[in-house]
Amino acid sequence: MAPSFHVRGGSAAERQSNGDHHMNSIDNIARKDYDNPISQIQPDPTDRLPLRMPLNRGFSSASYQSSAPRAPLTKTEIRERIKQKYSGKVPGHVHWTKWMHTKSKNHTVAVIGEFVGTTLFLFFAFAGTQLANYGKVQEVGKGFSLANLLYISAVFGFSLMVNAWIFFRISGGLFNPAVTLALALLRALHPLRAVLLLIAQVCGACFAAYLVSVMYPTPLNVQTTLGEGVTIAQGLFIEAVCTAELVFTIIMLAKEKHRATFMAPIGIGFALFIAELVAVYYTGGSLNPARSFGPAAVLHSFDVHHWIYWVGPFIGTLLAVLFYRLIKIMEYEMANPGQDGDFENDPTMNPDHELARVVEERQAEVLEIQAIQQAGGFQTLKDSMLVEQPSVLGDQGVIGMAVEGVRAGDEVHVHRVRRGEEDLEAQWPATRGVEAPAAVAALEKRL
Known part of the structure; x- marks a missing residue:
């Protein structure tokens, strides 16, 4: 049921026109009150609220979509709202509402x-x-x-x-x-x-x-x-x-x-x-x-x-x-997993666990290092990759190496990460003088 507007006098068409005018006025008030700071609202001579018009107490145009009956505001309430609107005062509930979202x-x-x-x-x-x-x-x-x-x-x-x-x-x-x-x-x-x-x-x-x-x-x-x-x-x-x-x-x-x-x-x-x-x-x-x-x-x-x-x-x-x-x-979670029987917080059972992703990446890196070690060294591989892709070596001698192999059909895509040469050689002393094809072949065999 659409809301009714009590407008005195005039034909049915005039009453309908007046009702539309008042609805538009209320929509304008709602938009200005909620889209702009209250301190910026200026009096609008076109805003005329009939004292007998049953208004929603929230001044919201969306409320007019409801078919539930609305209790009309009293003349005193309407005068108080108009006074607050045009005197520059901010109603107390506005401060409360804003503070509740801070x-x-x-x-x-x-x-x-x-x-x-x-x-x-x-x-x-x-x-x-x-x-x-x-x-x-x-x-x-x-x-x-x-x-x-x-x-x-x-x-x-x-x-x-x-x-x-x-x-x-x-x-x-x-x-x-x-x-x-x-x-x-x-x-x-x-x-x-x-x-x-x-x-x-x-x-x-x-x-x-x-x-x-x-x-x-x-x-x-x-x-x-x-x-x-x-x-x-x-x-x-x-x-x-x-x-x-x-x-x-x-x-x-x-x-x-x-x-x-x-x-x-x-x-x-x-x-x-x-x-x-x-x-x-x-x-x-x-x-x-x-x-x-x-x-x-x-x-x-x-x-x-x-x-x-x-x-x-x-x-x-x-x-x-x-x-x-x-x-x-x-990574204490990996030392004794499954003690709680909690799937969500167990990295060995939940592949989306943050630690599970870290462990997976580290396992791939270990495979890469072992492939280099088995191929016989590190130095030749570095020289070969420098010729093929000079950008992989930075100022500190950082080299990009295969950390994960993803097989798509017959092609193996090798993704590179950056890591220090000295760190690899310190952990794997045998990684010197390896040839690039041998290292990649060893890595592909493991993947």
């Missing part, structure tokens, strides 16, 4: 999620620690019984597990500047996002410590200090090693995607639990600069060794990142 909105959501998640994680962890230390005068990290040690380790591990599972789809559920640094170094986080999340984590830790200090009747007793007899070097490396364990767990379970990624919070929570078991008695088991900073800031009491709880975790982060880089360079 990166700033995504950063804001992530920061809010990280702040709330860090607050909840550390609130329950601090509250459990406060309860474990109830009635004790010694600080965290000094004089713990085995029961207290297990209780504090468990409350930290399970609190991280639950809250990381809740917030990982919002902000990643990091809750730790050391983890944030690791993901930034691995380029899994944009530097700006990493800085914003780090600020949110520190603020969340302070707020969590403040909540525990005002909600519980006993004085806040969740600080991290070195245990009795623990040297600075020992405390530093205990924090570094335990943090490395936690960060590497997060990298392998959450950053590296696999079929069990959705269960990563379980492994991460248990990793923190294990690390706390061996660190709480000696250092307080921080493994998280924000966890140590929050209580110290609320109590206005920074221990002389507070720097350990920043430097130690960051050293552990670097250790975890360097080890991860090493095994990635050495």
